[in-house]
Amino acid sequence: MIIFQRRNGEFQGVGERLQKTIIVETINSMKKIGIVGATGYTGVELLRILATHPHVEISFVTSRSNVGLRVDAMFPNLRGFIDLCFSDPNSDELADCDLVFFATPNGVAMKQTAELLKSGTKVIDLAADFRIKDIDVWSQWYGMTHACPDLVEEAVYGLPEINRDLIKNARLVANPGCYPTAVTLGLLPLIRSGNIYLDDIIADTKSGISGAGRQANIGTLLSEAGESFKAYAVDGHRHQPEIAQILSLACGERVDLNFTPHLLPIIRGIHATLYVKELNEANTIQNLQTLYEDFYVNEPFVDVLPEGSHPETRSVKSSNMCRISPHRPSTGSRIVVLSVIDNLVKGAAGQAVQNMNLMLGFNEITALMQPALLP
Numbered sequence: 001m002i003i004f005q006r007r008n009g010e011f012q013g014v015g016e017r018l019q020k021t022i023i024v025e026t027i028n029s030m031k032k033i034g035i036v037g038a039t040g041y042t043g044v045e046l047l048r049i050l051a052t053h054p055h056v057e058i059s060f061v062t063s064r065s066n067v068g069l070r071v072d073a074m075f076p077n078l079r080g081f082i083d084l085c086f087s088d089p090n091s092d093e094l095a096d097c098d099l100v101f102f103a104t105p106n107g108v109a110m111k112q113t114a115e116l117l118k119s120g121t122k123v124i125d126l127a128a129d130f131r132i133k134d135i136d137v138w139s140q141w142y143g144m145t146h147a148c149p150d151l152v153e154e155a156v157y158g159l160p161e162i163n164r165d166l167i168k169n170a171r172l173v174a175n176p177g178c179y180p181t182a183v184t185l186g187l188l189p190l191i192r193s194g195n196i197y198l199d200d201i202i203a204d205t206k207s208g209i210s211g212a213g214r215q216a217n218i219g220t221l222l223s224e225a226g227e228s229f230k231a232y233a234v235d236g237h238r239h240q241p242e243i244a245q246i247l248s249l250a251c252g253e254r255v256d257l258n259f260t261p262h263l264l265p266i267i268r269g270i271h272a273t274l275y276v277k278e279l280n281e282a283n284t285i286q287n288l289q290t291l292y293e294d295f296y297v298n299e300p301f302v303d304v305l306p307e308g309s310h311p312e313t314r315s316v317k318s319s320n321m322c323r324i325s326p327h328r329p330s331t332g333s334r335i336v337v338l339s340v341i342d343n344l345v346k347g348a349a350g351q352a353v354q355n356m357n358l359m360l361g362f363n364e365i366t367a368l369m370q371p372a373l374l375p
Contacts, residue, residue: 031360034060034097034121036089036112037104040214042126044075045349046101051081053353053367055360058082060097062089095119099356102126103349110147113172117151122171122359124352130155130174131242141238158355160364161185161299162250167358175355176246178347179205179239179261182272184246185302185322186339189295190276191251195285196335201257202275203243208268208313211343231262268344269313274337288326288335296324300365301346301354311340318342319372320350342372 035046038061050058061071063086071086072079087093094100095115099122102109109125116123132138135149146152156163156170159181167173176184183203190196209220218224240259247255264271278285285291289307296302303323305311311323319342327336341347350368357364 029055031056031098032059032096033057034094034100036062036100036102039063039066039074040103041210041344042348043103045344046103046352047078047082049349049353049367051078055362055366058084060087060093062087064089095121097121099360101352106142107144113151114148117171124173124175124355126175126348126352128177130172131157132245137241141241157246158351159184160354160358161302164358167355170359173355173359175352177239177242178211178270178343180243180246181347181351182270182322182339182341183243183274186272186274186324186337187247188250189292190335191247191255193285193291195279196276197279198253198255200277203257203259204273206262206264206271207343208264208266210268225263226265228265229262231260234260237261266313268317268342270341270343270347271313272339274339275334277334288328292324292326311338313340314374315372316340316342317373318345319370320346320354320368322346
């Protein structure tokens, strides 16, 4: 971690102007970290979280179109924390890292991962290159041929709440998507209970605009998306097979669901409203609240709220927490579960750091215990 000193209200600069203090408490155990594609929202969240991590050194940050530009020139919030310039992602120096994050579009990580693994570098891909085990299904949804299908089977799905032990021993982790994280954590206790219909699940989800990425897009301009609300990809969304796969593996049976995403006129946050039907409509789950509390009692980043609560997206803003509340409405035969996360943190960068901590032998919660931002 690098801490810049202030003098007369100004940060001291690089070279003659910069005096930096490096925390060397455990210098021999510091791990070198690389981030490929660090100019998107997920990339800058990785930089923000890792900047204060006590056991890692961000040593390599790439951007193909911004080589040589200082990171804090693009992201002034990192001034005083990150003293690096963007490098070319094809540099051989990337293989010198202990672990590399790919915060890149789909189809990028799969082209470099094999060589990095050969060099002994561990990889966490925040895109979808290694999430779906069925290569034909992946190609159908992502419209490309996989560059290293042999590594897909090896890749561990990086949801610590179900794969913690596998992640600890992994060299390649597929970081889950943001919608799948909120939906899976919301449904997991019910799926594992064996008391619901697995072919009658509805996931009604909403995401902030940052989920669409940082690239220019007319549909996400403030004047286009502000003061409006809409569904999209109703005919099919690529996160649907990812959710179905992980829930099916979690219970050992085929799980099917209707998944409909919506765009919210907010910057960040995901709200998932999940509808499931109990077997025989006989309220076989006697205490829904206890089921969830017991299931997540030892999970540091899942917060089951008091009975009757309605979690808000603002309660998880910039945090790695998922907040959940199960309900059984007095009318109707369905259970309703509410699940909220920050799509850029627990839905992306924060979960990736959680996985990194497990892979490198650190305490899982390191650098991730900040409370949410309000207002």
